[in-house]
Amino acid sequence: MMIRYASYFIAALLPLLLFRWFAPASIGEIDFWLLWLLAMVLVSLPVVYAEIALAYRSVDAPLAGMQKLTREADASPVWRSFGWLAALVSIIIAALVISGASTGILAALTELNSAPAVPSFAIAAGLIVIAVLLSLLGVAPLPIGLGLMVVGIVIGAVNGLPHIDFAMTDVSLSEWARAVALALVSVGAGTGLYWFGQNLASKQVITAVGADNHNAQKPARSRTANEYRATKLVLPIWILQLLVGVVALFVSGMALPPIGQLLYWVGVLFVVSYLLHYSTQQLAHKFGLLVSLVITFVVALVLVVAIPTTWLVGILVIISTAAVLLLSIFAGWQMKISHLRKSLNFGNEGLYNLWRVAIRLVVPLALLLALIGWVMQWLS
Numbered sequence: 042m043m044i045r046y047a048s049y050f051i052a053a054l055l056p057l058l059l060f061r062w063f064a065p066a067s068i069g070e071i072d073f074w075l076l077w078l079l080a081m082v083l084v085s086l087p088v089v090y091a092e093i094a095l096a097y098r099s100v101d102a103p104l105a106g107m108q109k110l111t112r113e114a115d116a117s118p119v120w121r122s123f124g125w126l127a128a129l130v131s132i133i134i135a136a137l138v139i140s141g142a143s144t145g146i147l148a149a150l151t152e153l154n155s156a157p158a159v160p161s162f163a164i165a166a167g168l169i170v171i172a173v174l175l176s177l178l179g180v181a182p183l184p185i186g187l188g189l190m191v192v193g194i195v196i197g198a199v200n201g202l203p204h205i206d207f208a209m210t211d212v213s214l215s216e217w218a219r220a221v222a223l224a225l226v227s228v229g230a231g232t233g234l235y236w237f238g239q240n241l242a243s244k245q246v247i248t249a250v251g252a253d254n255h256n257a258q259k260p261a262r263s264r265t266a267n268e269y270r271a272t273k274l275v276l277p278i279w280i281l282q283l284l285v286g287v288v289a290l291f292v293s294g295m296a297l298p299p300i301g302q303l304l305y306w307v308g309v310l311f312v313v314s315y316l317l318h319y320s321t322q323q324l325a326h327k328f329g330l331l332v333s334l335v336i337t338f339v340v341a342l343v344l345v346v347a348i349p350t351t352w353l354v355g356i357l358v359i360i361s362t363a364a365v366l367l368l369s370i371f372a373g374w375q376m377k378i379s380h381l382r383k384s385l386n387f388g389n390e391g392l393y394n395l396w397r398v399a400i401r402l403v404v405p406l407a408l409l410l411a412l413i414g415w416v417m418q419w420l421s
Contacts, residue, residue, distance in 0.1 A: 048238035127233030175314030189308025218414025231365030373401030
């Protein structure tokens with residue numbers, strides 16, 4: 042049951058996790074939120090469709106699935122780097138969030154006069170160890186994390202929501218860059234998480250077929266193929282992200298009381314464990330489970346301890362954008378048209394053509410403009 046709804050948990054959790062890193066500077070700018078909505082439609086929605094389609098076509102997780110798809114499309118192995126980048130993005134998100142959790146927990150304990158005499162990076166290292174151990178539980182920590190985060194937010198909301206003065210400001214390329222980054226990372230587009238979730242759910246359906254009926258898998262798969270439509274999976278995820286994004290907009294600048302902070306950040310720890318579980322499972326395709334667990338732990342620990350939080354945000358923007366760019370070009374230009382048409386199974390040919398134009402032209406152009414905007418912002 043948990044595996045079936047893993048994608049929906051992630052869709053609800055990522056905006057709550059990541060809005061605070063990109064939204065506060067522009068929280069009252071109406072034009073920024075209009076740009077975010079535009080980026081959600083033009084960039085995130087086509088990319089999530091691509092992830093689900095590739096998951097259905099490959100019948101495997103992202104890293105292993107890209108190997109199958111590149112062979113099938115007779116494409117260069119360089120496109121397989123999406124699987125590696127997706128795993129790395131999940132670790133970077135985990136490190137960024139854990140860095141924030143260590144600071145938040147230390148601040149809450151200080152208010153309660155119970156702060157230990159240790160620096161925040163030491164707390165972050167300890168949280169990484171706990172998250173890696175929790176990652177062995179797979180999907181199970183997700184609902185626990187969501188529950189604790191919601192309780193923490195509700196405790197904060199009881200004291201009142203922050204007052205936000207909305208106003209129109211001048212639109213700029215750097216504002217578009219921040220809107221695209223928020224749409225990508227808070228939605229999880231290009232991380233492979235929805236691809237991975239769809240693969241887990243598909244495996245569960247196949248495993249559930251009666252072991253005593255050796256021919257049962259064939260009709261079960263044919264029924265699934267007849268009933269499958271990518272839109273039935275993508276739109277609920279995307280709409281949920283929009284709704285939670287609106288909630289995250291109002292709570293991202295909210296000050297939580299100490300107990301609320303502790304509950305919220307402990308919930309974050311449970312969610313991070315799933316991100317590390319995902320990256321470990323991807324790397325396990327090449328290195329085996331134990332070695333992959335060690336690699337995930339070491340990379341996450343180095344990122345948390347050695348890299349400043351502001352740098353982590355920049356690294357996350359660059360690598361997640363590169364991953365989405367690779368995915369969009371591969372899906373739009375390398376995959377066979379007939380394969381993607383079957384994998385998406387749109388009821389209308391016009392919708393498929395619209396998606397194909399978006400994934401081939403609109404998404405890469407929007408991402409390149411966003412990168413230019415980030416460069417301009419960093420140089421200034």
